[in-house]
Amino acid sequence: MRKTTTLIAAALLLAGCGHQEAAQQSQTDQSFESKLEQQLLDAKPGSVIDIPAGHYSLKRGLSLRTDGVTIRGAGMDKTVLSFKGQVVGPEGLLVNANDFTIENLAIEDTMGDALKINQGKNITIHGVRVEWTGGPSSTNGAYGLYPVKTQNTLIEDSVVIGASDAGIYVGQSNNIVVRRNRAEQNVAGIEIENSVNADVYDNTATKNTGGILVFNMPNLSQAGHASRVFHNKVVANNTANFAKKGAAVASVPAGSGVVINSNDKVEIFDNDISDSQTASIIISSYFSTNYYNTRGVAADYNPYPKGIFVYGNRITGGGDSPDGLKLKTLKTAVYGLSGKFPDVLWDGYADPKDLVNGLPPADDRICLQDVNGVINADGPNEYKNPSTDMKPFQCTLPKLPPVVLNPEPKV
Amino acid sequence: MPMKMWMRGLMLLALVCLTACHRGMDPVTFHDDGYPPKLGDWHVVEARDGTLQLNNGVVPYELNTPLFTDYAHKLRTIWMPKGVSAKYNPTETFDFPVGTIISKTFFYPLPKGEARNATDVARTYDTSRDFAGQGLNLNNVHLVETRLLVRRKEGWVAIPYVWNADQTEAILARTGDVQALTLVSDNGQRENFNYVVPDQSQCVSCHAHDWTTRALQPIGPKARHLNRDYHYPDGDENELTYLTQVGYLTGAPAPTDAPRNANWMDQKAPLDARARAYLDINCGHCHNPKGAANTTGLTLDINTPEDRHIGFCKPPTAAGQGTGDHMFDIVPGHPDDSILPYRLSSTEPGTMMPEIGRSTVHQEGVALIKAWIAAQPGDCVVLH
Numbered sequence: 001m002r003k004t005t006t007l008i009a010a011a012l013l014l015a016g017c018g019h020q021e022a023a024q025q026s027q028t029d030q031s032f033e034s035k036l037e038q039q040l041l042d043a044k045p046g047s048v049i050d051i052p053a054g055h056y057s058l059k060r061g062l063s064l065r066t067d068g069v070t071i072r073g074a075g076m077d078k079t080v081l082s083f084k085g086q087v088v089g090p091e092g093l094l095v096n097a098n099d100f101t102i103e104n105l106a107i108e109d110t111m112g113d114a115l116k117i118n119q120g121k122n123i124t125i126h127g128v129r130v131e132w133t134g135g136p137s138s139t140n141g142a143y144g145l146y147p148v149k150t151q152n153t154l155i156e157d158s159v160v161i162g163a164s165d166a167g168i169y170v171g172q173s174n175n176i177v178v179r180r181n182r183a184e185q186n187v188a189g190i191e192i193e194n195s196v197n198a199d200v201y202d203n204t205a206t207k208n209t210g211g212i213l214v215f216n217m218p219n220l221s222q223a224g225h226a227s228r229v230f231h232n233k234v235v236a237n238n239t240a241n242f243a244k245k246g247a248a249v250a251s252v253p254a255g256s257g258v259v260i261n262s263n264d265k266v267e268i269f270d271n272d273i274s275d276s277q278t279a280s281i282i283i284s285s286y287f288s289t290n291y292y293n294t295r296g297v298a299a300d301y302n303p304y305p306k307g308i309f310v311y312g313n314r315i316t317g318g319g320d321s322p323d324g325l326k327l328k329t330l331k332t333a334v335y336g337l338s339g340k341f342p343d344v345l346w347d348g349y350a351d352p353k354d355l356v357n358g359l360p361p362a363d364d365r366i367c368l369q370d371v372n373g374v375i376n377a378d379g380p381n382e383y384k385n386p387s388t389d390m391k392p393f394q395c396t397l398p399k400l401p402p403v404v405l406n407p408e409p410k411v
Numbered sequence: 412m413p414m415k416m417w418m419r420g421l422m423l424l425a426l427v428c429l430t431a432c433h434r435g436m437d438p439v440t441f442h443d444d445g446y447p448p449k450l451g452d453w454h455v456v457e458a459r460d461g462t463l464q465l466n467n468g469v470v471p472y473e474l475n476t477p478l479f480t481d482y483a484h485k486l487r488t489i490w491m492p493k494g495v496s497a498k499y500n501p502t503e504t505f506d507f508p509v510g511t512i513i514s515k516t517f518f519y520p521l522p523k524g525e526a527r528n529a530t531d532v533a534r535t536y537d538t539s540r541d542f543a544g545q546g547l548n549l550n551n552v553h554l555v556e557t558r559l560l561v562r563r564k565e566g567w568v569a570i571p572y573v574w575n576a577d578q579t580e581a582i583l584a585r586t587g588d589v590q591a592l593t594l595v596s597d598n599g600q601r602e603n604f605n606y607v608v609p610d611q612s613q614c615v616s617c618h619a620h621d622w623t624t625r626a627l628q629p630i631g632p633k634a635r636h637l638n639r640d641y642h643y644p645d646g647d648e649n650e651l652t653y654l655t656q657v658g659y660l661t662g663a664p665a666p667t668d669a670p671r672n673a674n675w676m677d678q679k680a681p682l683d684a685r686a687r688a689y690l691d692i693n694c695g696h697c698h699n700p701k702g703a704a705n706t707t708g709l710t711l712d713i714n715t716p717e718d719r720h721i722g723f724c725k726p727p728t729a730a731g732q733g734t735g736d737h738m739f740d741i742v743p744g745h746p747d748d749s750i751l752p753y754r755l756s757s758t759e760p761g762t763m764m765p766e767i768g769r770s771t772v773h774q775e776g777v778a779l780i781k782a783w784i785a786a787q788p789g790d791c792v793v794l795h
Contacts, residue, residue, distance in 0.1 A: 034586045037585075037586040037587075037610055037612075038585065038586055040612060041585055041586070041610070041611050041612055059589070060587070060589070060607075060610070061760070061767075063610075063612040063613060063615075063616070064612065065612055065615055065625060086760055087589060087605050087607070087760065087770070088589070088605075088607050088760055088767060088770075089760025089761055089763075089766060089767070090760055090761060090763075090766035090767070094616075096615075096619075096622060096625060096703070110761070111759060111760035111761040112731070112760055112761030112762075112766075113731070113761070118622065118703060118706060119622045119623055138732060139732060140732070141731065141732070141761050142729065142730070142731020142732055142733070142761065143729070143731065146729075148706045148729070149622075149705075149706055164731060164732050165729075165731040165732075169729075171706065171728075171729065172706060217708075217726070217728055218708075218726065219708030219719060219725060219726075219728070220706075220708050220728060221705070221706070243731075243732075244731070244732050244733075244734045244735060244736050245734060245736040245737070245738065246726070246727055246730065246734030246735075246736060246737050246738045246739075246750065247727065247730060247731055247732075247734050248726070248727075248728075250734075287794065287795055289726075290738070290793055290795070291726035291738060291739075291793065292793060292794045292795075293724050293791045293792050293793050293794060294792070294794070295718070295719060295723060295724040295789070295791055295792070296719045296723060296724025296725040296726060296739055296740075296791055297719065297724075297725075297726070298719065379795070380795075382795070
């Protein structure tokens with residue numbers, strides 16, 4: 001008897017080593033999963049896959065490759081696809097199709113990204129909740145809603161909680177509207193990366209590490225520019241960074257409201273930004289991420305943010321407890337122990353090729369209006385000579401046109 | 412001279428027939444529509460009289476370096492209708508005619524000295540009990556699945572079949588399958604894992620080289636993978652030569668003039684060639700300039716230059732938790748600081764690479780890639 005127990009224990013130990021055990025799945029869940037997979041396989045342009053209310057446990061990532069399909073649930077709290085115990089990924093749902101709409105359902109606890117749409121045009125994500133139910137953890141999946149290489153993309157009325165990278169992440173896409181969403185307890189709430197023409201408005205980003213990010217990474221298919229971030233509520237994004245090192249957002253200090261990194265032509269206006277303990281608005285270059293090296297970064301990559309226009313925001317609090325030793329030291333050195341950073345923190349990297357009398361050309365400048373000040377951290381000189389001079393930032397830039405989705409999504 | 416060649420062709424045809432003819436097997440049937448419910452409906456490979464048999468004209472082949480699939484062994488075959496042939500291409504998948512059927516049967520030798528049971532399979536590189544032209548002795552193996560790639564008028568279609576418990580027939584499994592199996596090593600070590608049969612949509616994940624057109628392509632039948640010898644029933648021959656001789660391939664140069672990937676296990680081949688062959692077949696179908704992973708800026712196919720494109724000092728793009736706290740895809744000289752081997756060593760669905768197609772770690776493959784990275788000179792100097 002005793003021997004048997006030992007044997008079983010040993011078998012269990014062996015079984016548990018270094019791999020995922022098959023998840024417990026009820027008969028109902030199993031037949032739901034295979035029915036849904038079959039529906040996705042058999043979908044034709046124009047198909048609507050209705051998923052009734054219910055909590056469904058899935059163990060395999062789903063995928064769709066047919067144009068013109070709609071996946072519709074009964075509500076983001078009523079139709080729940082749970083991937084807890086998922087054995088095959090990588091995503092919850094991977095879509096490689098045009099004219100795709102998903103609405104009114106929830107995707108929970110995926111091992112990797114929750115919803116990835118890789119290559120497609122006319123994408124609508126409406127009323128979708130993505131959540132890692134255990135709260136922030138570096139073992140959560142990376143991205144919540146993740147369209148990449150898409151055109152004409154709308155993400156609205158959705159909620160993302162707990163992503164270990166970005167909650168809503170639009171990458172290498174063109175013509176994008178992200179509106180009326182809630183991003184909470186992610187490393188990055190909303191991130192627009194290497195994308196062209198994005199409007200991000202009426203969203204709430206709170207309790208993330210960084211609220212709303214507009215980034216450009218090297219080595220990718222296109223450089224991003226022309227994003228407008230406006231009329232959002234960016235509130236107390238002070239959650240400790242829980243991304244794995246190496247991820248682009250791992251360099252974002254906790255307590256960041258809106259962050260621009262290496263992106264061009266970005267307009268930030270009419271937002272309510274409050275209680276961002278590092279800074280309400282951070283404007284930075286790729287040098288500050290600690291990834292820049294000539295061997296691994298394309299020579300034509302532009303690491304400098306150019307043409308950034310900040311105006312008409314309502315900024316309160318923040319800057320009082322920056323994340324990381326470097327920034328803490330900087331704050332104390334310039335503003336004293338009980339002082340705080342002003343509304344805008346700039347890392348101080350400007351393209352030396354462009355400078356005329358110390359200033360970039362008019363269209364490439366960083367223009368700051370309606371802020372209580374700026375700190376130029378002097379990153380190129382290891383923060384040795386920070387400056388609080390507002391004069392280089394007193395300028396205006398031409399306003400960007402609104403993004404028009406064409407065709408207009410039908411929801 | 413033409414007469415001689417004609418005679419030679421006839422002789423070869425007779426030879427193919429002699430070795431592969433199976434009385435009682437209906438001719439191969441190409442279905443130009445739908446998804447036949449049983450593998451047997453195609454009459455390409457069938458389990459008969461305790462043997463997995465190949466039908467007339469069904470030609471087996473192997474790759475110089477194969478994709479890793481949880482230590483499964485694979486029997487690959489190709490069949491074409493009479494009078495048509497594939498066109499040779501030096502770099503891409505050959506241009507196959509409508510009617511082509513490619514099959515790949517995934518199986519495991521049974522653990523030595525163990526009675527057959529539903530779950531135990533051998534983890535071994537010993538191929539001595541595998542198909543050797545005469546058929547696969549079903550007493551020695553556990554058949555898991557047979558995947559068909561069928562070239563129809565509208566393009567390639569992938570159709571997965573899963574073998575039944577009796578090992579008599581494989582049944583259509585469009586939504587794939589998950590089977591709990593146990594790998595048993597020669598030294599008795601056991602590893603439980605989920606063998607995952609991909610669903611039809613996941614087939615596309617690897618077989619669509621171009622993520623925009625989404626057109627499926629076979630991966631293996633390229634010159635560089637097939638340029639090797641095979642032990643045919645009638646003797647050893649180069650696969651490109653053999654396929655040409657039986658009329659399945661036109662336009663191929665002499666094997667010496669065709670590209671050739673290394674065999675990743677060939678200790679005599681240069682480390683670089685072995686590692687690149689491994690990355691090519693295991694990663695290149697997504698990590699190529701048009702593939703699913705062209706969102707990442709990381710390309711791993713055989714044509715990639717050995718610079719940032721293959722990952723040297725390249726910051727990850729969207730690896731998320733897959734970085735494992737490492738800063739660059741490959742840090743030359745430092746495999747343990749590199750993301751690439753970290754992801755090859757993972758079995759977590761959100762971290763592992765390749766993303767699908769395996770549930771276990773390919774220890775020997777990881778060791779090869781680590782050795783290759785360790786041999787790379789230089790470093791990554793971060794600028795501030």
